[in-house]
Amino acid sequence: MSKLIFYGYLICPFAQRVRFALEALKIDYEFVHIDLHAGAQKEEAYLKINPFGKLPSIQIDGKVVYESLILLEFLGDHFGGVFPKDDFAKAESRIWANYFDQNVASKVFPLFGLKKANNQEGIEKQAQEILNNIKFFTQKSGLEDRIKNNPQSYFNGNQLSFVDFVVAPHIRNIETFFKLFVGRSIYSFAEPNESIQNFEKYSKNILQSQPYLSITDKLKQLPPIETNSFLKEIGVDSIEKFNYEHFFKEFHQKKFLS
Amino acid sequence: MSKLIFYGYLICPFAQRVRFALEALKIDYEFVHIDLHAGAQKEEAYLKINPFGKLPSIQIDGKVVYESLILLEFLGDHFGGVFPKDDFAKAESRIWANYFDQNVASKVFPLFGLKKANNQEGIEKQAQEILNNIKFFTQKSGLEDRIKNNPQSYFNGNQLSFVDFVVAPHIRNIETFFKLFVGRSIYSFAEPNESIQNFEKYSKNILQSQPYLSITDKLKQLPPIETNSFLKEIGVDSIEKFNYEHFFKEFHQKKFLS
Numbered sequence: 121m122s123k124l125i126f127y128g129y130l131i132c133p134f135a136q137r138v139r140f141a142l143e144a145l146k147i148d149y150e151f152v153h154i155d156l157h158a159g160a161q162k163e164e165a166y167l168k169i170n171p172f173g174k175l176p177s178i179q180i181d182g183k184v185v186y187e188s189l190i191l192l193e194f195l196g197d198h199f200g201g202v203f204p205k206d207d208f209a210k211a212e213s214r215i216w217a218n219y220f221d222q223n224v225a226s227k228v229f230p231l232f233g234l235k236k237a238n239n240q241e242g243i244e245k246q247a248q249e250i251l252n253n254i255k256f257f258t259q260k261s262g263l264e265d266r267i268k269n270n271p272q273s274y275f276n277g278n279q280l281s282f283v284d285f286v287v288a289p290h291i292r293n294i295e296t297f298f299k300l301f302v303g304r305s306i307y308s309f310a311e312p313n314e315s316i317q318n319f320e321k322y323s324k325n326i327l328q329s330q331p332y333l334s335i336t337d338k339l340k341q342l343p344p345i346e347t348n349s350f351l352k353e354i355g356v357d358s359i360e361k362f363n364y365e366h367f368f369k370e371f372h373q374k375k376f377l378s
Numbered sequence: 379m380s381k382l383i384f385y386g387y388l389i390c391p392f393a394q395r396v397r398f399a400l401e402a403l404k405i406d407y408e409f410v411h412i413d414l415h416a417g418a419q420k421e422e423a424y425l426k427i428n429p430f431g432k433l434p435s436i437q438i439d440g441k442v443v444y445e446s447l448i449l450l451e452f453l454g455d456h457f458g459g460v461f462p463k464d465d466f467a468k469a470e471s472r473i474w475a476n477y478f479d480q481n482v483a484s485k486v487f488p489l490f491g492l493k494k495a496n497n498q499e500g501i502e503k504q505a506q507e508i509l510n511n512i513k514f515f516t517q518k519s520g521l522e523d524r525i526k527n528n529p530q531s532y533f534n535g536n537q538l539s540f541v542d543f544v545v546a547p548h549i550r551n552i553e554t555f556f557k558l559f560v561g562r563s564i565y566s567f568a569e570p571n572e573s574i575q576n577f578e579k580y581s582k583n584i585l586q587s588q589p590y591l592s593i594t595d596k597l598k599q600l601p602p603i604e605t606n607s608f609l610k611e612i613g614v615d616s617i618e619k620f621n622y623e624h625f626f627k628e629f630h631q632k633k634f635l636s
Contacts, residue, residue: 172518185469193472197465207455211443214451260430 133289153343391547
């Protein structure tokens with residue numbers, strides 16, 4: 121089998137889903153950095169690989185697959201290990217990943233529009249809705265019970281799987297967006313509430329996992345500076361100078377608030 | 379294995395996707411009609427089956443699965459026969475079903491808002507966009523080439539599969555919406571154009587297939603009148619008096635234009 125090439129942007133949540141899965145599944149891949157910030161996904165070099173200019177993509181055996189959720193499904197079909205084995209549990213995973221996408225992840229970006237419009241009331245309302253949906257997700261999916269029984273648990277137990285891959289990149293995204301656009305942590309909105317605390321525990325389990333660290337805080341190598349205009353801008357030219365959280369916040373501050 | 383129970387509303391496109399698949403795959407099921415028109419999906423009887431009030435649902439072995447695309451995936455996992463066997467072709471199927479959902483199906487409903495606002499220019503623009511996206515779908519997915527080589531082809535050849543299930547209910551939906559809200563057939567917008575003609579051929583192959591006919595024009599039995607407020611309203615009380623196209627148009631006219 122020919123080598124798998126993964127095309128993605130370092131902090132794009134959709135790219136991170138797939139790269140996180142590749143790391144968790146220990147699939148050998150070459151990471152090719154495409155500078156979304158500079159629009160490289162619409163340049164000819166990348167359009168030769170993916171004529172639709174979609175990012176992330178996986179190229180394998182000369183064929184290209186794209187769209188983050190479809191890529192995760194593809195990894196499951198091609199390599200296994202992405203989903204729980206039971207068909208109903210697999211359907212449940214898809215249902216809750218879909219819920220998280222529609223009701224949590226997609227509600228976060230509108231915060232920056234509200235911030236730009238200086239609509240404080242709108243921000244508080246949106247923040248409360250996101251929080252309520254995280255509670256719903258945690259309770260109704262059964263995650264809360266699993267965390268209570270096993271505080272180290274991921275969505276389906278001790279193995280990282282589909283829902284974790286989908287949720288993972290949004291955990292820091294949510295927190296960064298809240299701090300930047302709402303002015304405080306999402307968890308400061310919560311009354312003391314078991315569901316939110318259990319979601320926090322779950323989040324930490326993901327953020328501290330080796331596969332997650334190796335695509336964020338403990339990068340094996342830095343993307344080449346010439347394919348990352350933003351690293352260049354903030355003067356990061358070696359892996360020693362790279363701090364994921366700083367990079368991530370700077371990027372969003374500049375992108376959305378400057 | 380216990381019997382599969384399928385809960386859906388007769389003309390709901392999301393229910394039709396799944397029921398079409400059940401028919402195509404020759405899976406034995408009991409059809410329980412839930413009157414979406416009367417809000418029965420939010421009544422206690424149905425909430426006992428699906429606490430989220432989502433429609434359609436499948437119940438099997440006491441477990442419930444919902445969301446039309448996830449249901450199709452579940453049927454594939456549980457019974458087989460939904461996807462082409464090759465992993466890349468399977469990913470392609472998901473990509474194009476997703477494209478059709480986002481760029482064609484979801485663009486159709488806004489037409490009725492434009493119609494209500496009497497925004498003729500908006501209607502023409504929206505209609506043109508839908509048409510362009512159907513062309514893109516037909517050309518780029520390879521469907522056009524397949525239809526040229528085999529005029530009887532479905533999306534993946536001679537067998538109905540995932541993309542056909544996803545697209546099928548929208549074919550008549552699009553045509554009905556265009557006639558009602560735009561005032562003419564979608565195909566009247568097209569310059570003589572091979573892609574549109576090939577999409578029409580593909581559409582006809584689906585609409586004339588036995589599994590499609592048996593969920594629309596050639597119903598084996600009528601849903602009980604008491605679980606269909608609209609059949610009652612228009613005085614259809616026997617399968618002989620049932621005409622799918624009439625029912626479908628009346629329903630949308632009343633729902634969206636009255």
